């Protein structure tokens with residue numbers, strides 16, 4: 149009986165729904181963004197979030213996607229790209245939605261935030277904070293031209309791990325022990341000109357940029373590959389670039405809305 153329960157738990161862990169960056173990734177994206185919010189914007193947003201920061205609510209969408217009220221957002225955490233590595237409306241399943249769809253809807257809603265109820269403003273802020281993060285997670289770019297459903301072995305592990313989980317949290321947890329504040333401080337060290345280039349364009353351009361940069365994941369981690377330190381050394385700079393870019397872009401979206 150114990151064995152059956154363990155194997156059910158292991159299979160749930162391996163094949164469970166896509167949760168995006170783990171807590172570390174989402175909170176660090178939000179922390180970098182928070183560092184670049186205009187003071188007046190930060191104050192307004194925290195008022196709507198009941199005194200909490202965007203870091204505090206960064207993982208909220210993952211925590212509430214299973215509830216009847218937010219079940220409709222369950223597919224919003226990933227977004228597809230075509231063979232040109234671009235997101236297009238034709239890829240949208242309107243019944244399910246996706247990260248770009250959810251993000252664009254939330255941005256549209258908040259363009260007139262003064263006409264919304266406080267709770268509607270708060271939930272749309274939470275969508276934006278989370279979805280800008282998710283669309284920068286390598287495993288959350290859904291490539292229609294690559295098989296993404298396979299297992300790998302993390303260094304020193306004999307247990308197969310769904311490659312998606314490797315990119316979501318396992319690589320980060322093997323390589324970093326910082327708090328989100330410390331990690332944000334380490335990463336957030338680029339000059340103004342570089343920052344300006346990162347935030348140029350629209351969420352769809354950012355999705356394309358993510359898809360181009362993250363395509364290397366299929367060379368780095370192949371089906372059933374036993375990954376090693378060289379893999380971690382190559383994966384971490386990709387992850388850290390994605391987290392940094394997401395943070396700057398999130399700040400840009402929020403500064404433009406409030």
Ligand SMILES: [Zn+2]
Pocket residue numbers: 166167168169209210225278282
């Ligand atoms: Zn997510």
